[in-house]
Amino acid sequence: MTDSEKVRSPRAKAGGKRRLLTAAAARVLHEQGVERTTIADIARAAGVPAGNVYYYFKTKDELVEAALAEHAGHLRELTDELDRLPDPRDRLKGLVGAWVSRRDTAARYGCPTGTLAAELDKRDDGGLDLAAGQVVRLLLDWVAGQYRELGDADPEGRALTLVGAYQGMSLLSNALRDPQIMAREGARLIRELDGGPGMT
Template sequence: MTDSKNSRRAPGKRERLAAAAARVLHEKGVEQTTLADIARAADVPVGNVYYYFKTKNELVEAAIDAHAQGLRTLTDALDELPTPQDRLKALLNGWIEQRELTARYGCPTGSLASELDKRADGLDGAVAEVMRRLVDWAARQFGAMGREDDARELAVALVASYQGISLLTNTFREPELMAVEGRRLERWIDSLA
């Protein structure tokens, strides 16, 4: 018989480094972030970083994987809600709840995607896949609402609205913009049902 406390072990150094990389890269950007910044945020000696990640790009990949895992966890939880409208609105509410963070640093995945697009190391494709998964999930929700013919277009519109309002919320440092747009998008979702 296993002790339930022992079965929920604390994240290891690799997981802590990946989570710290996602957070620090969001706050400082890829170019301004050092391995020492990530090690400090993960509470791991900087020399230990190289045991798990040989290069900064490997840490960026781990951060992208952390974004992907976070999206999977979120959509799995949202999929438990009874209707596609409920799921889409819960997604919006999650974005709205993050509005203070967005005002300060922008969308975590969108900011990373924008920054990686300027590099020639292929990481832009990995972060694009995370965004694609979000669009695909949203398209399934719109399809379940009976909008099979334009589900993908609606999903792109939803994610584009979020990315656009994230940029404006960050640029103007006005978290309330996110809340206003979230309420507008809720009405839009209702109008499609």
Template sequence: MTNSAAPARPKGGKRERLGAAAARVFHEQGVEKTTIADIANAADVPVGNVYYYFKTKDQLVRAAIGAHEQALSDLIAMLERLPTPRDRLTALIGGWVAERETAARFGCPSGTLATELDKRADGLDRELAAVMRQLVDWVEGQFEAMGRTDARQLAVALIAAYQGISLLTNTFRDPELMVAEGERLARWIDSLAA
């Protein structure tokens, strides 16, 4: 969802490194298969120090959601520097395509986490949904700026197309599916801007 890659190694201290590492490792291994030691190793933090910041794995899931939110905020800030809504949406699609190898191996970081959290009854799925809604809302704003009265439907269609192609790219382990869909979506955006 975000730049399609799990959040990169963040600036900041151990807490931020652990949150970003949790997001990355949960994406690669899934929440249930991931141990606190896996996250500590990925963050280059002694495992004993993890408990100083996070007492439970669920707290690390919440931190991973926070890392996804920060990555999305950073992505939107970068996209907002582009001159037109069309340019911003095209760049968003280009970012997804650039991460096609990651999608082929693991799927969409936010989408796969959302699917996994949906099977639990602890409310963390709703926290992640709020982050994903931020992207839908931002995309809707871009379509509105293009003068589209159907901006919400277009935003949902764009995000749904990305989630769908992420699933297929991962299922078939074929990054070229993402390339082809990215080209189609870019043409679609061009047609809507005309």
């Protein structure tokens, strides 16, 4: 099948390096932000020569898009894992637990998706800002689904409150460089999920 080899797109062909670059982009863009990160930074982190990057990604924006998709993938992995739990309430508690377990990263660099969305929303150019919103939507929809299963009267509203609380505690924890904030607020969220008042 040497012929089909030739037909493969570069995307599929160079799986190794492309995936390496995507993973590096996701990490470095989260740590340094989009604007302060150069193509060279990402190439170095991936162990790939700087100029070579353009064989896999035509522009820097394409790298950002790939990083965004990578974060969406991580989120998907987590929710797939949680979906194995029989009780929706346990799933939500598991989600909060996952957030708290990443408190040190959050305190240093914020929520990957949240900070990326905030930065991309400052640009009016083509569509990337909305792509960040899509990833946030993914999380909101999954959370709303759990509340719906629980028979809550306003699942979308609940989801906004829970995800909002997460984004807020991530930002505060980051601004004040204090992981404890994640632990403290996370504990409060768990308590509320554990049949606290206001829970239908």
